[in-house]
Every structure is written in C-alpha cells, then in structure tokens.
Amino acid sequence: MAFYKKQFNEKFGVYYPAAIVVGTPVTTKTVARRLSAMCTVTYADVMAVLGELAGVVADYMAQGKSVRLDGLGTFRYTLKTKGVEDEADFDFHKQLRAVRVQFVPEREGAVTKGSTATRGLVPSGIQWTAYDASLQKPSTGGSSSSTGGEDDGGGSDTGGTGEDDSNNPLA
Secondary structure, three states: OEEEEEEEEOOOOEEEEEEEOOOOOOOHHHHHHHHHHHOOOOHHHHHHHHHHHHHHHHHHHHOOOOEEEOOOEEEEEEEEEOOOOOHHHOOHHHHEEEEEEEEEEOEEOOOOOOOOOEEOOOOOOOOEEEOOHHHOOOOOOOOOOOOOOOOOOOOOOOOOOOOOHHHOOOO
16 A cells, blocks of 8 residues: 655645655565565575675666666666856866666556556556554654655655655655
C-alpha cells in the first residue's frame, strides 16, 4: 500500500496529493532475502551480486555509457553546471557544481503517439491510502519514521503542479 499526504502549493494556491515514504528504507539484506526466497540463488550469492552492482554501474557510467537494467530502468550521469556568457571563459572544472545520477524507470508498452506506456516500477493497481501519522508506531531508534522526507530516494511527487522541490517539505 502506498501513501499520500495533502499538500498546499503556496505559489499556485492549490492543494494536491503528494506521495510520501513512511518508515525506514528497505535494506539490501532484506531485498537479498526476498530475492533468494523467490529463486534458486542463495542469500549469500544475491548479496555478493548486489554488493558489486553499484560499483559496476558507476564504472560504466564513468566510461560515458548509460546502464540499462532490464525490468528496472536506465542510469546515466548528468551535470549541474553554471553557464558563462563568453565562450573564452568556458572552464569545465570551474563551472561544474555537481555530478548526479539520473534514473529513468523502464517503460513497458507502446510509445507511439496516442498509445499508453507504463513504467516497470509503477505497477497498475497501486492502492493509495491517505497517510495518518497517528497510526504509526513511535520510533525508538535514531531515525525518523514520520513522513520519510529526510530519506534520499523517496519523497513526494508534486502531482504536476509545476512546483519546484525547494518549496516542498517532503522532497
């Protein structure tokens, strides 16, 4: 079950539903246990492969390639940079602000005009439920489990309102 929370966009003066993450992130060990239970590969073998996956993906991207994992999606490097008006002032290292990884979930279905394509990580029939913080168990550890807004890789979708993430407390 996925959760949403009602958000107010001050810039546009509208309320919109925003997807939120609750609890703590699912760990690699948890994913490995589930994968090993679903196939004939042992937990240790799954952990070994998952442990090396990030390094291999980063190595291929450092070679200027994108990496497509079937059923998951494509990873590639993108740059956050500062522009200069005069070409003579162009200096890659001075203009580079950050290197980021862009992930695009795999598409399933036709992608021609008028047809429908779905994302592999977005199954049809997701059950959305309004988030009620009072139903969450109190956190006993050091991590927050209220809205998950602090977790990387989760957070909200602005629902197409055009709001940038700097104004979104869940982003």
